[in-house]
Amino acid sequence: MKSRFITMASHEFRTPLAIISSSSGILQNFSDRLSEERKQEHLQTVQNTIKHITQLLDDVLMINRAEAQKVEFNPAPLNIIPFCRQLKEEIETTSSKHKIDFSWNLDGQIADTSVIVQIDKKLLQQILTNILTNAIKYSPDHNLINFSLTIENEKLIFTISDSGIGIPEADQMNLFESFHRGSNVGTISGTGLGLAIVKKCLDLHKGEITFNSQLGQGTRFIVSIPCVRC
Ligand SMILES: Nc1ncnc2c1ncn2[C@@H]1O[C@H](COP(=O)(O)OP(=O)(O)O)[C@@H](O)[C@H]1O
Ligand SMILES: [Mg+2]
Structure with missing residues (x-):
């Protein structure tokens, strides 16, 4: 290190x-x-x-x-929609005061079919958990978090949006650096490492992350991960 x-x-x-x-x-x-x-x-x-x-x-x-490049990349077939639904439920149980709305869109169609993709489940869990728990943590109680998945062109695109405290412009460019926390977090606890971890996990696997945020209005993160459909 x-x-x-x-x-x-x-x-x-x-x-x-x-x-x-x-x-x-x-x-x-x-x-x-x-x-x-x-x-x-x-x-x-x-x-x-x-x-x-x-x-x-x-x-x-x-x-x-x-x-140290010691995070293993073990892609395996994963039924992505039940996985997301279960993750949403697990995270909801950690906060009695927030609800997450999960929706999906497959190649332009909204369908309830099983979609099996080749992906590393542990890494995906790490990435999504960090972003979803941030959305909850930085939103007032009883606010809804939107979590959606679109699958297009061999890519999984996850969008997580909240209507919480937002990220001050001055903090936005350092957001993925270790220990960097927004100046508006107040007494909300955190380590400032979650997004640095997300970025590392995505870099190792050629994924991308972008976000836009308005102070006091909310934040939207978009994660895109290349994957092969089985
Ligand atoms: N959904 C969000 N709404 C507002 N601010 C956010 C959100 N997600 C991340 N942030 C800002 O980015 C900083 C870095 O996030 P993260 O690395 O997960 O650290 P922390 O442990 O502080 O949550 C946070 O301290 C916060 O200022
Ligand atoms: Mg965090």
Whole structure:
């Protein structure tokens, strides 16, 4: 791994570790003076922060593997529509307050046939999960996320759009860089590594990603992946 990346990554671990240290220190030293409610708040902070560190660790390991060309590419036949539908349902269960509308269009026709494509399922899952969870995370509660799949000319084209906070123009050109987060994320937690991972996965497999976004209006990501229909 490049040393600049290691420096940046280690820096990202310091803040959450300091938070855990502070909250646990307060519990240790002042527990007799804290209300039950305050104690629970500190314990919750510790839990949330541990979750954040775990995500950071997973993301750092994933980027590292991708950079070292150690992410395997194992295309295999996949029935793409049930796969997307299942992914949509799995992600919806992680957020009780958002719904994802999934639709598809095959070579100009809307059909409910099974479409088997040759694709790496794990990679596709990594790519779509990152973009869909962002759409949820950066949208107000009860907003609908649109997720669509078009298959044309041996390409899968996924479009994910939300009507959330949008991405400030100044952040747009650095969006796929590790640790870059928009200036408008406020207290929404994140590692700034999701889209860097998406980009790496797509680069390795000749896919492309584009997006357009309006601050305060919403964001649309379009992912296109070459694939062969079985
Ligand atoms: N759907 C979206 N709506 C608004 N901002 C987004 C969206 N997706 C990504 N972003 C912006 O891109 C940044 C990088 O995304 P990502 O790499 O997934 O990191 P994070 O861990 O912050 O979600 C985010 O911090 C956010 O500013
Ligand atoms: Mg993210």
